[in-house]
Amino acid sequence: MRRAILSRAVVFLAALLLGGCREGDSPQALAREISPARGGTAVLGSISDVDSWNELCSQQTFANDLLRRIYLRLADPLGDSRDHPPTFEPSLAESWRLADDGRSLILRLREATWSDGSPVTARDVRFTWQAETSPEVAWTGASSKEHILDVEALDERTVAFHFDRSYPDQLADAMDGPILPAHVFGAIPFSEWRTHDWSETRIASGPFVLERHAPGEEIVLARNPRYFRRDRPLLDRLVVRIVPDAAALFMQLLAGSVDYMEGISPKDVARARAQRGVVVIPFDEPKYDYIGWNGSRKPWDDPRVRRALTLAIDREAIVESLFFGLARVSRGPILSFWWGSDRTLPPWPYDPEEALRLLGSAGFAPGEDGVLERDGKPLSLELTTNLGNRVREAVLVKVQEQLARIGARVAPRPLEMKTFRQANAAGTYDAYVAGWRFSGKIDLKSIFGSDAIPPRGNNVVFYRSARVDGLLHDLDLAPAWNAMVPILHDLERAIREDAPYTFLYETQRIAAAGARLRGVAIDVPSDPLRGTLSWWVAP
Amino acid sequence: MIAFALKRLLFAIPVLLGVLTLTFLLVESAPGSPIDLWIGDRPVPVEVRERIEEAYGLDRPAAERYLHWLGAVTLHGEWGWSVSRSRPVARLLAGALPATIVLAAAALALHVAAGLALGIFCAARRGRLADWTVSTGGLVLYSMPTFWMGLMAILFLAYKLPLFPPSSLHSVGAETWSLWRRALDLAWHLVLPASVLGLASSASLARLLRAGILESLAEDFIRAARARGAGGVRVLAVHALRNGLLPSISVLGLSIPLLVSGSLVTEVVFAWPGMGRLAYEAILAKDVPVVLAATALSSTLVVLGNLAADLALGMADPRIRLRASGAQR
Numbered sequence: 067m068r069r070a071i072l073s074r075a076v077v078f079l080a081a082l083l084l085g086g087c088r089e090g091d092s093p094q095a096l097a098r099e100i101s102p103a104r105g106g107t108a109v110l111g112s113i114s115d116v117d118s119w120n121e122l123c124s125q126q127t128f129a130n131d132l133l134r135r136i137y138l139r140l141a142d143p144l145g146d147s148r149d150h151p152p153t154f155e156p157s158l159a160e161s162w163r164l165a166d167d168g169r170s171l172i173l174r175l176r177e178a179t180w181s182d183g184s185p186v187t188a189r190d191v192r193f194t195w196q197a198e199t200s201p202e203v204a205w206t207g208a209s210s211k212e213h214i215l216d217v218e219a220l221d222e223r224t225v226a227f228h229f230d231r232s233y234p235d236q237l238a239d240a241m242d243g244p245i246l247p248a249h250v251f252g253a254i255p256f257s258e259w260r261t262h263d264w265s266e267t268r269i270a271s272g273p274f275v276l277e278r279h280a281p282g283e284e285i286v287l288a289r290n291p292r293y294f295r296r297d298r299p300l301l302d303r304l305v306v307r308i309v310p311d312a313a314a315l316f317m318q319l320l321a322g323s324v325d326y327m328e329g330i331s332p333k334d335v336a337r338a339r340a341q342r343g344v345v346v347i348p349f350d351e352p353k354y355d356y357i358g359w360n361g362s363r364k365p366w367d368d369p370r371v372r373r374a375l376t377l378a379i380d381r382e383a384i385v386e387s388l389f390f391g392l393a394r395v396s397r398g399p400i401l402s403f404w405w406g407s408d409r410t411l412p413p414w415p416y417d418p419e420e421a422l423r424l425l426g427s428a429g430f431a432p433g434e435d436g437v438l439e440r441d442g443k444p445l446s447l448e449l450t451t452n453l454g455n456r457v458r459e460a461v462l463v464k465v466q467e468q469l470a471r472i473g474a475r476v477a478p479r480p481l482e483m484k485t486f487r488q489a490n491a492a493g494t495y496d497a498y499v500a501g502w503r504f505s506g507k508i509d510l511k512s513i514f515g516s517d518a519i520p521p522r523g524n525n526v527v528f529y530r531s532a533r534v535d536g537l538l539h540d541l542d543l544a545p546a547w548n549a550m551v552p553i554l555h556d557l558e559r560a561i562r563e564d565a566p567y568t569f570l571y572e573t574q575r576i577a578a579a580g581a582r583l584r585g586v587a588i589d590v591p592s593d594p595l596r597g598t599l600s601w602w603v604a605p
Numbered sequence: 606m607i608a609f610a611l612k613r614l615l616f617a618i619p620v621l622l623g624v625l626t627l628t629f630l631l632v633e634s635a636p637g638s639p640i641d642l643w644i645g646d647r648p649v650p651v652e653v654r655e656r657i658e659e660a661y662g663l664d665r666p667a668a669e670r671y672l673h674w675l676g677a678v679t680l681h682g683e684w685g686w687s688v689s690r691s692r693p694v695a696r697l698l699a700g701a702l703p704a705t706i707v708l709a710a711a712a713l714a715l716h717v718a719a720g721l722a723l724g725i726f727c728a729a730r731r732g733r734l735a736d737w738t739v740s741t742g743g744l745v746l747y748s749m750p751t752f753w754m755g756l757m758a759i760l761f762l763a764y765k766l767p768l769f770p771p772s773s774l775h776s777v778g779a780e781t782w783s784l785w786r787r788a789l790d791l792a793w794h795l796v797l798p799a800s801v802l803g804l805a806s807s808a809s810l811a812r813l814l815r816a817g818i819l820e821s822l823a824e825d826f827i828r829a830a831r832a833r834g835a836g837g838v839r840v841l842a843v844h845a846l847r848n849g850l851l852p853s854i855s856v857l858g859l860s861i862p863l864l865v866s867g868s869l870v871t872e873v874v875f876a877w878p879g880m881g882r883l884a885y886e887a888i889l890a891k892d893v894p895v896v897l898a899a900t901a902l903s904s905t906l907v908v909l910g911n912l913a914a915d916l917a918l919g920m921a922d923p924r925i926r927l928r929a930s931g932a933q934r
Contacts, residue, residue, distance in 0.1 A: 109777055117643070118691035125643050204656035206649045260660040263692050278780065281690055281700055282886070283773060283878035305777050309876040310886065311752075314759060318771050321764040483641045512650070521651060 106603035107303040108583055111315045111324035115282055115308050119264035120251075121244045122197055122205040127503075128328075131595045132306070135287065136270045137244035140173060140191070141237075145590035150405050151547045154237060158186055158245055158271065168232030171240050175223040178294040180247050181270045188219035193248035195227075202256040207505065209512075210242040234547040235507055245271065273299040273599055282308055300585070300602040319344065325583040325603070328594060330576040332390040343581025348574040349591045350403050354396045355458065355501040357449070357465070357568040362493045362528035365428065365440065366447075372565035373414070374424035378472045380416040384464050385571050388457055392576065396569035398558040399510055403572075405547075406508050406554035411562065413569070418472050425472070438473040446475035447496035450489065453480040458499045461570065465499075490526040499570070505592065508554070511538045514561060529566035610912060617908040621901065625675070628900040632893050633667045639688045639891045661688050674894060678901075685894030689887065694898045697883060702902070704774060705879030708802065708868060711795045715803030716810060717857065723807065724814025728849075729841060731819060740815075743808030754805060755874035758797045769796045772876035798875040802868055810853055817849030824848070855914050 118124040121133040140159040143152035160176035178186040195217040198205050213233065218226045227240045250269050254262050265279045273295070274287035285306040289299055307324060309315040316334055318324040320341050330338060330346070338346050359366040359375070366372060381395045397413035400406045430438040430445055438445040449465060451458040462478035469476050481489065489495045502513065512518050515538050518525035537557045544550040561567075577594060579586040585600045640658050658664045662673075677683040684694035723739055730736045746754075763771035770776065775790050782790065821827060822845050830844045869881030880899055887895035 107777060115690065117689060120691075123691065201656055202660070204653050204660060206644070206653055206657075208653065209650060257660075260657070260691075261686050263696070265692065280878060281692065281697055282882060283700075283704075283876070303778075307773055307777075307876065308878075309772050310873050310882065311876070313756060314772060314874050314876065317756070317759050317764050321759075321767060321771060323763075323771060482635070484638045487641055523651070 102300055102585055102600070102602040103605050104300050104602070105302050107305055108301050108601055108603055109323070109325045110304060110306045111309050111318055111327040112306055113308070113310055113312055113315060113329065116279065116285060119267060119276060119279070120259060120262075122203055122246075123260050123264070125206060131593065132285070132287070133244065134272070134593060135274045135304070135595060135598060136272045136276060137246060138271045139241055139244055141241045142596070143238070143241070143590065143592070147405050148403055151234070151238065154241055162237070164236070169229045171227040171229070171236055172220070173225050173227070173240070175225065176294060177223070178271060179292045181268075181275045181290045181292050183292065184247065184249055185222070186245065186271055187222050188225040190245050190248045191225045192217045192219050193252055194243065194246045197246060197251070197256060197259070198243050200256045203259050205243070207243060209509070210239045210507070213239060232545065233542075234544060234550055238507060247271075274304055277303075284308065295599070298599040300600065301598070304598060319578055319580055322580055322582065325580045326577065326586065328575055328577040330578055332392045332576065335390065335392065335576060338578050345579045345586065347577045347579070347586065347588050348392055349577065349588045349594060351503070351573050351575045352401060352505065352592055353501055353503040354401060354572045355461070355499060355570045356396070357497055357499050357570065358490070358527040359497050359566060359568070360493060360495055360527060361530070361566055363496065365445070366496065368428050369564045370424045370428045372568070373563070374421040374428070375469065375474065376414050376565050376568040377417045377424070378421035378474070379465055379468050379568060381413070381570055382416060384461060387464070388460055389571070389573065393571045393573045396572050397562070398569055399514065399561050399567070400508055400554060400558055401504065401572060404508060406551065408555040408558050411558060414562070421472055432473050436473050437475055444475060445473065446477070448477045448479050449497050449499065450479045450481050450486060450495055451499040452483045452486045461499050491520040493520070493526070493528055510557060511542075514538070514566065527566045529564070531560065531564055534560050534564075610916070613912050614908070620908065621904050624904045625897055625901055626671075628897060629671050629893065632888070632891065632896050635891070638663065643689065643890070661686070670893075674897065684898045687887070687892050687895050689890035689892040689895070694894045697895060698898055698902065701878060701880045701883040704877060705868065705872070705881065707791070708795065708798055708872070708877055708879055711799035712803030712868070715799055716807045719804055719807035720810025720814060720853070723811035724818065725841065725846065727811060727815040728818035728822070728845070740812065743811055746805045747808035749805065751801060751805065751870040752874050754801050755798070755871060758801055759874070762797060770794050771797070774878065798871050798877055802871045810856065813856060814849060814853050817852050818845045821845040821848040854917050857914065
């Protein structure tokens with residue numbers, strides 16, 4: 067009896083591990099499906115279409131996620147970047163080593179072929195670097211290559227990246243971006259890349275190759291029989307159905323006509339979880355939203371005022387009401403789940419009394435109408451954001467309500483994107499709500515460095531701090547990642563104290579898999595579709 | 606009639622140019638850049654952003670871009686490049702137009718069939734409970750927002766009771782099926798969007814037709830027909846219907862372009878990859894060449910729809926004589 071129970075328990079646990087945890091399924095049913103089945107088609111739903119089939123010309127997150135299934139990188143970062151920089155799993159490169167002087171990274175490519183049968187060579191790697199750094203291509207991720215002086219093909223399968231100096235992110239910089247086939251992409255001059263229709267280019271080094279793309283309707287990726295891992299992927303096809311209306315797409319997931327989707331609204335999570343067989347998978351997004359205070363205008367140039375307003379905003383309440391708990395209060399400029407973040411540092415609390423004390427020390431006192439004022443001028447501000455972003459528009463209203471409680475007057479003003487950007491770059495604003503999405507590295511210099519004040523960079527809050535500039539300089543010169551950690555912690559503290567931003571929240575993206583789809587797991591948040599290699603459909 | 610049609614088409618050229626110029630000015634005067642929308646929240650260096658704008662010619666003055674686009678369309682038949690979809694606009698139109706035509710044709714057929722049937726039915730049962738019920742029901746349907754009707758149709762007929770597919774043109778893997786099976790699959794996918802688009806608006810046609818028939822029934826020629834011994838059905842279906850149809854024909858002619866370009870909401874809700882959705886997404890992305898091409902196509906259809914209505918009127922009513930100077934009664 068005990069043995070029978072034990073064996074059932076083992077089968078049940080194995081089924082949970084292999085098939086993913088499903089509510090409502092019996093152990094017997096799960097045991098029947100314990101072996102992943104090969105073949106079949108999984109249907110993904112997306113509200114957006116692919117903007118370009120060339121990753122260097124694409125900017126959409128979903129397009130990039132799909133393109134990573136087609137064009138492999140030299141190595142892929144794993145999702146273990148909580149306590150140290152991510153480790154890299156070999157992909158097209160099977161091994162690598164740093165030269166003795168630390169300024170050259172030598173990689174050995176595996177014996178892999180493109181889907182047309184041509185070998186993947188060192189020439190492809192050099193060609194890709196040339197494309198990535200070409201001003202004509204204008205790749206938005208080109209800054210990751212700024213320290214690479216040359217990429218040299220030493221032989222067919224050996225390639226050397228030569229850097230201008232030795233630094234901790236050399237590996238990440240070298241591995242960033244896809245490897246493109248020189249014999250196909252090289253036929254198009256770089257000057258024509260942005261106006262070339264890449265949807266007709268049917269070649270891949272990854273597990274899938276583009277088979278069909280009907281714009282606005284459907285994308286079909288077929289299994290690449292020449293992918294170097296012969297046992298993967300398990301699926302024959304990945305079909306993407308483009309459904310522009312999020313509510314209609316969610317209904318399709320519930321109806322079972324779509325097997326997987328991302329971007330489920332937090333308010334729909336309970337409904338999805340209640341659906342038999344649907345698995346909800348929230349994962350951290352590498353982004354945060356914030357309020358930027360215009361440091362070139364009074365009174366926002368005073369850190370006490372910025373910190374006081376931060377203390378007067380109840381961010382826990384905002385997270386709860388807008389994200390139903392599926393987000394966390396942001397504590398600083400480094401994402402809390404990234405290795406450089408100081409986890410002993412708590413977020414600024416909601417403390418209206420301390421806020422009033424700080425504002426008092428900055429010279430503000432309540433006027434006759436209850437509004438705080440200094441030298442006869444009320445503490446009032448226009449709070450802008452980009453029009454159409456419903457969450458940020460809701461944040462404007464919440465902040466208006468909360469700051470009104472301490473006597474600060476806020477006028478919410480959503481602006482069209484270009485007007486919004488222009489106002490920010492010109493410094494003709496009081497405060498704005500926006501966000502940053504990061505890919506790969508934490509680049510604080512381009513946001514908080516005084517060198518990045520417009521027109522040169524993205525420091526549109528006009529934040530100047532000699533201490534932060536010094537720390538950013540030290541960070542640049544740090545010889546190893548563990549030497550970066552204390553500098554990053556100091557940076558985080560300095561920026562937190564000065565409060566050029568009120569860091570609002572870090573959101574989670576919510577994915578869900580339908581009853582048919584098995585093996586779904588998201589272990590690398592920056593690459594949620596990485597798991598498609600092991601996806602399979604229940605017979 | 607040919608001279609009349611040619612003259613109308615000739616007059617359409619300045620109208621189309623005016624519409625296109627106005628559309629360009631409207632889209633251009635709205636703040637925003639496709640590159641800003643495209644880049645979103647990523648920290649992209651200013652010089653990279655400028656190079657991208659240069660690559661798409663967005664750094665040039667608006668007037669120069671418009672004249673360049675107009676010259677390319679009229680002289681070379683090139684519709685430009687879609688920044689948001691990284692494809693030639695002509696290819697996008699070639700993909701979207703057939704989908705819209707199929708949906709519009711099915712919706713129009715349903716619209717006409719249901720409108721005719723309900724209009725005749727209500728006229729025949731004027732003032733009775735059936736007339737009141739059908740008329741009120743039709744008005745309720747007509748007054749409902751299309752997106753809501755679409756979502757309800759998906760909820761009840763695709764999700765709760767999975768009778769029809771909720772979206773798209775065809776089933777997954779249909780491209781490998783036989784032509785016959787694919788046609789059936791397409792018809793199956795058409796049911797919900799075509800019904801939402803065609804049936805709801807048929808209430809207006811039914812009411813118009815009902816009023817037309819009732820008006821005709823009071824005319825002298827109907828009394829004469831009855832005096833000659835024509836039965837109730839013949840009077841209604843042949844004499845009154847033909848005369849009562851005239852206003853409906855004009856409205857139908859005008860509704861053809863509306864069905865083609867105005868199916869935007871239906872196309873978005875049912876993920877139907879047609880012209881309405883293409884134009885809608887292009888407007889959101891400020892993809893000017895796509896907006897202009899969609900406008901050009903839609904305006905041409907309005908002109909052709911008007912012309913078709915005038916020609917049909919001439920055929921339906923022998924009293925109307927079409928002359929080169931225009932339609933004259």
